[in-house]
Amino acid sequence: MTDPAWIDAALTSARPQAVGALLRYFRDLDAAEEAFQEASLRALSTWPQNGPPRDPAAWLIFVGRNLGVDSARRRNKQETLPPEERLSDGEDTESALAEELDHADYRDDVLRLLFICCHPELPSVQQIALALRIVCGLSVKEIARRFVVGESAMEQRITRAKSRVAAADVPYEAPDASERAGRLAAVASMIYLLFSEGYSATGGTAPLRAPLCDEAIRLGRLLLRLFASEPEIMGLLALMLLQHARADARLDGDGNIVLLEDQDRSRWNRVFIAEGLALIDKAMRHRAPGPYQVQAAIAALHARAENPADTDWAEIDLLYATLERLQPSPVVTLNRAVAVSKVRGPAAALEMIEPLAARLGGYFHFHGVKGGLLMQLGRGDEARVAFDRAIALANTAAEAAHIRMHLDRLARDAEKK
């Protein structure tokens, strides 16, 4: 009894491991993918009859390897074949392979596969598209839909990305500790990029892109299973879960953003929150804070507050101070200023963001926050100037609408006087 949905899910979850191992074997992305496809087709016909294998990934690698070698032989008769014992069939080989997969090289296979997708020469959209195609197994059509572009345009992008990656020199031997750490960091930021693509979508594209968040979380879990003691990977997964927990509450019926303080918190996903909090707890025991852990800890404080008024802004201010130290950026300081305004008042926050004007002058949120602080301080005219600037820089209609609401309030207040 092996139903199609089960097979489909098993193939998807075995994919990174299987394609990664086939890539080590064939040293060619297209050949590895093709071998995996062939093996998957074989699985679809044999698993319902024979029942699922004990270890689907090992089965797919074993069968994919044989099929891939077979088709290479057909293409090129002169090509030297791998040793015969690798081609021999039988349960013994499969179980030996399953044993082998428990070891560390499988970890490096998956890491290499993910790392290839985030080659520094590739623009971020191509990195994500390549990862979705190769690691997650989404079709070009599905990926094109997520990015709201034509299928042939996406096909071109992926082909270009693949040839760029093929030209790049990716070493196949096991990486040393520092190289592994470097790869891991690059892969983590690619996964977060993929998550953000899904998370930042608003309006009509939001429902199309939401599945990108699920894929990113799935890859985060995979990475954490392989690198179980990396606190930053725990932090990354926690951050994604805690943000994604708000998915149902953060967009209204028209896909407009609902601000954190206005969200219906009963619609937050409590299971994701519980998992995110558990992961932060685990990460903190390592006493090695990093940007993902700190951002996750900030998200956790919001998640823990049943009402906006219960938010522990003093702790959030401290965490942003830590983040400023770990990853200095004017945007982090701007976010910290929001916490500061709640703890020490709008004047202190305004003082904090004024030096950022030169660097954030073209940034919507800077003027939005500045206008809000000026409004709280009763400096209506200056607030209006900041809000006008924010509207001019708004990226979406929802952002502009939100600022217009403030301007309307300022106008009403001015009339009363």
Added chain:
Amino acid sequence: MLYAILCYNCEDVIGQWSKADDDAVMEKLGAVNQKLASQGRLGPVARLLPTTSATTLRKTKDEPVVLDGPFAETKEQLLGFFVIDCANLDAAVETARELAAANPGTGSYEIRPLRFFEPGALKA
């Protein structure tokens, strides 16, 4: 006789269920629980968070060590379990240490946060 039924499945596959799929399964399981509860035969029921949220305390010849991740040895068998209420993971690890100290010899304690808990109403 009291029985514990331990549930095993592939978490990668379960993890791909949509919320609707998952809710539907929980509802069907809930109906089974309901029947047992009405007969006074239901004890505690728990669903665990994924293994990525697990921490393991492993006894060694010196101090027990705390490892990230689930229990992974095949030489040992599952012998029992506790459900405890803790402020955080540190407190849970502390409790596992007490249990480890109370038990002679080797052994491991996997600490897994719960995502669902129904205390049941079974009398000891």
